[in-house]
Amino acid sequence: MRTIFFDPVNGAAGDMITGALLAAGADEEAVIRAMTSVVGRPEISRVNRRGIQATYLRTHAGTGNRTIEEVLSRLFDADATSEAKEMAARVFMRIHNAETRVHGDHPHFHEVGADDAIADVVGACTALLSLSADAVSINPIPLGRGTISSAHGLIPVPAPATAYILADSALVTRVTEEETGELVTPTGAALLAEFSSSFPKGGSDGRIRSIGYGAGTRNPEDRPNVLRVMVMEAEGENGFIDILETNVDDVDGEVIAAVIARLHREGARDASAIPIIMKKGRPGHLIRVICRREDSKRLAFILAKELGTLGVRCIPSVHRFIADRRIITVRIPEGDEIGVKIGSWQGEIISVKAESDAVLAAAERHGIPIREVKRLAEDAARRELQGWISDA
Structure with missing residues (x-):
């Protein structure tokens, strides 16, 4: 079982997340291809942040304001997998919903509508998915302290949109006592929130396979402005999964396809539909879901709710070997x-x-x-x- 562990001890931004994932072994060519299709080839370099070598991304993009429709249109033209683009779209919807709560109806994104933010988001999603994660674990998010300058003037940190993104997520935060300025950007918060919801939470045990540091733009005197990512793999107890099964004969293919897609988003390790012949010769489907034991009850409820099935079989504690x-x-x-x-x-x-x-x-x-x-x-x-x- 492979867990991607995020440690945003000094904050998180889109470029820091992407840089850390690249340094931890993500597919650099796929990330560069995705980001280049949005804003041109990014500059990737190694920098020193208070004694720690880290990966730094720079896109050389200009500023600009766009509507959510314009952002999504530009995003879906990116040279990335459909899974990465769909995940990136959900990230921007988190930002859009948060900004709506702050400003009411707003026609344009401000800082997060620029090309560099779009490139950072699709690059980060591409990087994470390329690591073939089974789970994601994220340490508490530092809130920061002080004020920053924005399109709306001086505002407290965390920025209002960032605060709403964090509040609407399952992420845990921690109070920062010292004056730090902004530690977590709206883009960084939305990415980590989406990663957390797209994958089950990983366990605490495992072997560290790789470590990567992503650098922020600032280089303060008192701390290394980096985000750390560790790729961890666990065996033994974490190698056990449950298998959920149910038979359906009154659900059309479009609904089954949508349910399978949702099950993957909700943390299933795999989900499939197998054509079968049921009683009285009726055609139907066997829906099979492979999942972690702690997710079985929740995913069984999704099967029942979405498919209307009255029973879900559970084959518990099946050991699987993972290549x-x-x-x-x-x-x-x-x-x-x-x-x-x-x-x-x-x-x-x-x-x-x-x-x-x-x-x-x-x-x-x-x-x-x-x-x-x-x-x-x-x-x-x-x-x-x-x-x-x-x-x-």
């Missing part, structure tokens, strides 16, 4: 860079699979069959992996 996963980026002869997910078991490679959205985009761009692009990318990955093995 190690990582993503490498390869270049095919046509020049496109494609991410390939590598699965390994006890050091042996068992799976090489090209990222489907990138394969489809390359196939459409060059007018060649999808299966051919997939073959080229996976063959390139195998050659690269063979090189690593030979070097070892």
Whole structure:
């Protein structure tokens, strides 16, 4: 079980979150591609923040105000996976809802409507999803103390929109005694809130597989302005899952598809629908959900509420073995860079699979069959992996 652990001890902003995830091993090429499609290629550098080496992102974007419709339109044109764009859209809806509570009906975003904020959000969502997380854990969010200058003049920190985003989330906050200025931006708060709601909360035990620090723009004298991310993996007790099942014969396919999508958002590790023949020869579906034990009751209720089923079977405490996963980026002869997910078991490679959205985009761009692009990318990955093995 892989948990992405966020430690915003000195705050959080979009660029800090993305930088920390990249430093912890996220797919850099996918993140750069997504951000570049919004605002141009970001500058990624290593900086020192009070003795800590951290990754710093700079987009060189101008300022601008946009409506929520304009933000979402620009977002959905980004070169990112549909899952990343949908997650990013939910992040901006959190910001939009918070600003509505502060200002009433408001026609435009201010600071968070600029290109750099859109790029930061889609980049952070792409980075997190590329790490194949099973769970997300977030330490308490520091509120900060003092005032900042905004489009509305001097305002207290946390900014009103940030406070509402935090209040509407499950995130835990902590009071900051010293004068710090703004520690958490609306974008940073909305990203962490969405990450927390999109994944189950991880346990506290596990081995640290990688650590990354993301740097903020400021470099104060009294503290390292960084956010830390740790990728943790646990085995044993955390390797047990429950399987939920129910049969339905009076629910159409669109509803089933929507329920499966919701189950994934609510923390299911997997969900599927299997065609079956039920009593009296009626066609139906077996809905199967794989989830953590602590999520079983909640997800069973979702099945009952959404599908109208009167019973959900639970096969408890099934142990599952989980392969190690990582993503490498390869270049095919046509020049496109494609991410390939590598699965390994006890050091042996068992799976090489090209990222489907990138394969489809390359196939459409060059007018060649999808299966051919997939073959080229996976063959390139195998050659690269063979090189690593030979070097070892």
